[in-house]
Amino acid sequence: MAEHLSQSELDYPFKLLEYFNGFRISKAIFSACELGVFDLLLQSQKPMSAVEVAQKLGTSEDGIERLLDVLVAIEIVDVEVVQGTAFYSSTDVANLYLAKTSPKSLHDLIIYNSQTIYPLWNNLVDAVREGKNQNEKTFGLPSEEIFSAIYRSEEEMLKFMGLMNSTWVIDGHDIVTAFDLSSFKTVIDLGGCSGALARELAKEYPSSTVTVLDLPAVVQTAQRHFAQQDDTICFQEGDFFEGEIPPADLYILARIIHDWKEDKNLKLLKKIHTACHPGGGVLIAEALLFENRRGPTMVQMFSLNMLVQTEGKEHPPSHYTRMLTDAGFRDVQVCQTGKSYDAILALK
Amino acid sequence: MAEHLSQSELDYPFKLLEYFNGFRISKAIFSACELGVFDLLLQSQKPMSAVEVAQKLGTSEDGIERLLDVLVAIEIVDVEVVQGTAFYSSTDVANLYLAKTSPKSLHDLIIYNSQTIYPLWNNLVDAVREGKNQNEKTFGLPSEEIFSAIYRSEEEMLKFMGLMNSTWVIDGHDIVTAFDLSSFKTVIDLGGCSGALARELAKEYPSSTVTVLDLPAVVQTAQRHFAQQDDTICFQEGDFFEGEIPPADLYILARIIHDWKEDKNLKLLKKIHTACHPGGGVLIAEALLFENRRGPTMVQMFSLNMLVQTEGKEHPPSHYTRMLTDAGFRDVQVCQTGKSYDAILALK
Numbered sequence: 240m241a242e243h244l245s246q247s248e249l250d251y252p253f254k255l256l257e258y259f260n261g262f263r264i265s266k267a268i269f270s271a272c273e274l275g276v277f278d279l280l281l282q283s284q285k286p287m288s289a290v291e292v293a294q295k296l297g298t299s300e301d302g303i304e305r306l307l308d309v310l311v312a313i314e315i316v317d318v319e320v321v322q323g324t325a326f327y328s329s330t331d332v333a334n335l336y337l338a339k340t341s342p343k344s345l346h347d348l349i350i351y352n353s354q355t356i357y358p359l360w361n362n363l364v365d366a367v368r369e370g371k372n373q374n375e376k377t378f379g380l381p382s383e384e385i386f387s388a389i390y391r392s393e394e395e396m397l398k399f400m401g402l403m404n405s406t407w408v409i410d411g412h413d414i415v416t417a418f419d420l421s422s423f424k425t426v427i428d429l430g431g432c433s434g435a436l437a438r439e440l441a442k443e444y445p446s447s448t449v450t451v452l453d454l455p456a457v458v459q460t461a462q463r464h465f466a467q468q469d470d471t472i473c474f475q476e477g478d479f480f481e482g483e484i485p486p487a488d489l490y491i492l493a494r495i496i497h498d499w500k501e502d503k504n505l506k507l508l509k510k511i512h513t514a515c516h517p518g519g520g521v522l523i524a525e526a527l528l529f530e531n532r533r534g535p536t537m538v539q540m541f542s543l544n545m546l547v548q549t550e551g552k553e554h555p556p557s558h559y560t561r562m563l564t565d566a567g568f569r570d571v572q573v574c575q576t577g578k579s580y581d582a583i584l585a586l587k
Numbered sequence: 588m589a590e591h592l593s594q595s596e597l598d599y600p601f602k603l604l605e606y607f608n609g610f611r612i613s614k615a616i617f618s619a620c621e622l623g624v625f626d627l628l629l630q631s632q633k634p635m636s637a638v639e640v641a642q643k644l645g646t647s648e649d650g651i652e653r654l655l656d657v658l659v660a661i662e663i664v665d666v667e668v669v670q671g672t673a674f675y676s677s678t679d680v681a682n683l684y685l686a687k688t689s690p691k692s693l694h695d696l697i698i699y700n701s702q703t704i705y706p707l708w709n710n711l712v713d714a715v716r717e718g719k720n721q722n723e724k725t726f727g728l729p730s731e732e733i734f735s736a737i738y739r740s741e742e743e744m745l746k747f748m749g750l751m752n753s754t755w756v757i758d759g760h761d762i763v764t765a766f767d768l769s770s771f772k773t774v775i776d777l778g779g780c781s782g783a784l785a786r787e788l789a790k791e792y793p794s795s796t797v798t799v800l801d802l803p804a805v806v807q808t809a810q811r812h813f814a815q816q817d818d819t820i821c822f823q824e825g826d827f828f829e830g831e832i833p834p835a836d837l838y839i840l841a842r843i844i845h846d847w848k849e850d851k852n853l854k855l856l857k858k859i860h861t862a863c864h865p866g867g868g869v870l871i872a873e874a875l876l877f878e879n880r881r882g883p884t885m886v887q888m889f890s891l892n893m894l895v896q897t898e899g900k901e902h903p904p905s906h907y908t909r910m911l912t913d914a915g916f917r918d919v920q921v922c923q924t925g926k927s928y929d930a931i932l933a934l935k
Contacts, residue, residue, distance in 0.1 A: 241931070244661075244662040244663065244678070244680055246679075248680050249679055249680060249683060252680065252683075252684050252693070252757070255616075255663075255680065255684055255685075255693070256885065256927065257615055257885075258613060258788055259613055259616065259617075259693075259696070259697065259700055260609070260884075260885060260888055261608070261609025261610060261611075261612045261613040262610035262611070262613040262700075262705055263609075263708060263888045263891070263892065264608040264707060264884075265606060265608070265610040266610065266708045266709070266711050267888070267891060268603075268606055268607065268710070269607075269711075270711040270712045270715060273712050274712060274715060297716070298715050298716045298718070299715065299718025299719075300718070301714065301894070301900075302714060302715035302716065302717070302718045302894055305715075305890050305894055306711075306715050306891060307886070308876075308880050308887045308890070308891075309884075309886070309887040309888060309891050310885040311880055311881055311882075312881060312883065312884040312888075313592075313606065313881040313884055314592040315592065315603075318879075318880050318881065320879060320880065330592070331594075331597055331779050332592055332596050332597060332600070332603065335597060335600075335862065336603055337603075345600070345603070345607075348607070349607065352607055352610075357610055357709060358709060360610060360611060360614045361614070361706060361709070361809065363614050363615070363617075363618040363654075363704060364621050364622060365617060366616045366650060367646050367647065367650035367651055367653075368622070368645070368646045368647065368650065369647060369649025369650070370646070370648070370649045370650045370695050371647075373662070375598055400757055407724055409600070411600070431739070431775065461787060470615055474905045512712050522605075527712045528656075530665050531666075531668060532656050532658040532659055532673055533659055533660060533666065533667065534662065535605065535657075536612075536657075536660040536661055537605075539606060539653070539656050539657040539659070539660040540608055540611045540612070540615070540657060540660075542653050542656070542657075542837050543611070543615060543653045543654060543657050543786045544611065545648055546653055547648070552653065565929075568774060578599055578603065
């Protein structure tokens with residue numbers, strides 16, 4: 240993902256300075272999203288001046304002008320200067336991914352990154368020193384119970400579910416088509432959250448019955464905020480760590496394993512193996528590291544993110560193969576999608 | 588600076604996700620710097636395992652391993668895996684710019700970005716809404732007096748001076764050689780801070796007398812912390828806004844104009860014009876925007892940074908030309924260095 244740091248960097252550190260500027264680029268896009276810039280530009284029938292944008296959004300003219308100019312520089316917003324006045328309009332990329340109303344909107348992913356993850360990363364030095372998450376230092380929450388921190392209020396639960404939902408809206412299709420899953424007639428998405436991945440699966444395999452199993456409060460929030468009119472998926476309240484896992488042909492664990500320590504994960508996989516119908520399987524969706532530790536950059540970042548926020552980490556394929564084999568599964572297949580998340584299928 | 592956002596981004600938002608990840612890349616490098624990773628790797632005679640690095644730096648093994656792997660992914664640190672154990676070593680780029688002891692070290696620039704600017708940018712939404720800096724919300728400091736906020740303690744003053752010093756250590760030579768300044772025999776760097784730019788000038792033009800004029804506390808800190816054995820520059824305590832400006836052939840204003848509102852800047856330039864010897868001039872060092880608002884990305888970011896932290900902003904060349912002409916200067920010449928900072932020379 241990163242461009243190669245070339246020898247010319249020794250003459251002048253352009254790329255390093257770009258890295259140092261990374262937090263400003265992130266926050267500029269995040270803040271524009273929070274202020275509703277992309278929604279306004281999408282709805283507007285014509286390019287708007289900074290004065291007009293400021294009036295509509297209730298911001299300062301000077302501030303919004305500078306923010307718009309940053310978005311122009313990174314080619315997310317377009318500008319035309321007419322007789323000395325700049326008029327701004329949206330780009331296809333912003334309309335598709337940054338406007339809240341788009342079906343592929345990353346709005347909720349952005350809000351979570353901006354309001355929760357950005358402040359957590361301000362304590363990265365302490366996370367590395369202590370080797371543990373920084374929920375307590377950042378938000379005054381105990382670090383032992385990661386989901387009581389993540390779900391510390393209804394608002395926070397909704398934000399986190401929005402993050403997960405955004406992810407599977409853009410990555411879900413690749414995960415459910417990484418393997419032919421049509422032979423699995425009953426599917427349970429363990430910790431399926433808003434149901435976005437389950438919906439992708441139900442769409443691709445209409446003859447399968449797809450159930451999201453998650454904590455009662457999550458299921459209730461999913462049904463209140465993320466239900467869709469033509470939903471064919473079911474929700475079931477439960478706790479797959481503490482409670483029972485119902486029998487099924489296929490279990491999905493999407494971004495679950497990376498939250499927890501190895502012993503907890505192995506116990507969970509063994510429990511799934513016991514519940515699983517013969518000939519059934521488990522589909523893991525995670526971002527995979529290279530075996531040689533050299534990337535991908537994004538996944539190394541996710542792994543550091545797991546340190547700051549959870550008990551877990553990201554792993555290379557061999558880790559999942561070993562863990563699944565230890566839990567009793569066989570025929571482990573790994574599919575690297577080339578997108579953010581990869582898929583691993585194992586059979587009972 | 589930014590890569591062109593291509594149409595293929597509509598298929599999958601790789602570049603957008605990279606932008607969202609920017610804050611993590613910044614903070615990973617910043618945190619490694621704060622923890623002393625680059626100094627340790629530079630001093631080490633051989634590649635080190637994560638366990639050895641953790642022991643030397645007093646961090647967790649798991650945390651430092653993940654941080655090192657991030658630095659490997661962005662090619663700032665190198666890795667070799669020997670019989671399952673990863674051994675990390677530094678790169679030339681890290682040794683030159685990230686180790687504290689290097690003469691081109693950006694260590695102090697990084698510390699300031701990490702500890703002061705990163706938290707300020709967490710309030711970017713409010714800065715844009717209110718059109719003013721966020722010193723009060725971020726640090727509980729009044730926003731009206733920007734330098735009483737920036738210099739709120741001796742420690743903070745030292746950090747800020749370190750930031751300025753780092754900048755001119757890598758950019759100073761381009762600024763002082765942008766024009767032939769050899770005819771100016773007495774030079775005063777107004778707000779010259781640690782003296783780094785003045786030193787570059789004195790080195791390039793050994794027959795000129797170069798004086799740094801800055802606030803008493805700044806001059807004292809400069810002499811205590813940034814003095815060099817073979818220093819040929821002088822320091823003078825003063826306040827160029829409130830007090831007198833001594834006569835000279837050339838005045839330097841390096842990253843001063845961008846801190847303040849236009850009326851204050853114009854008043855300052857007129858005052859400099861009055862003090863200036865006939866045939867003398869003023870050299871402004873700032874990052875210049877394109878006239879068409881489309882960049883450079885870094886400068887648009889700096890301008891937004893000025894909103895978050897100061898009263899000022901960045902400008903295109905035409906703004907400086909007009910302002911200098913209004914203050915009575917003539918023959919304005921602009922030199923774009925292609926690096927982070929540009930130079931503008933005007934004569935009396």
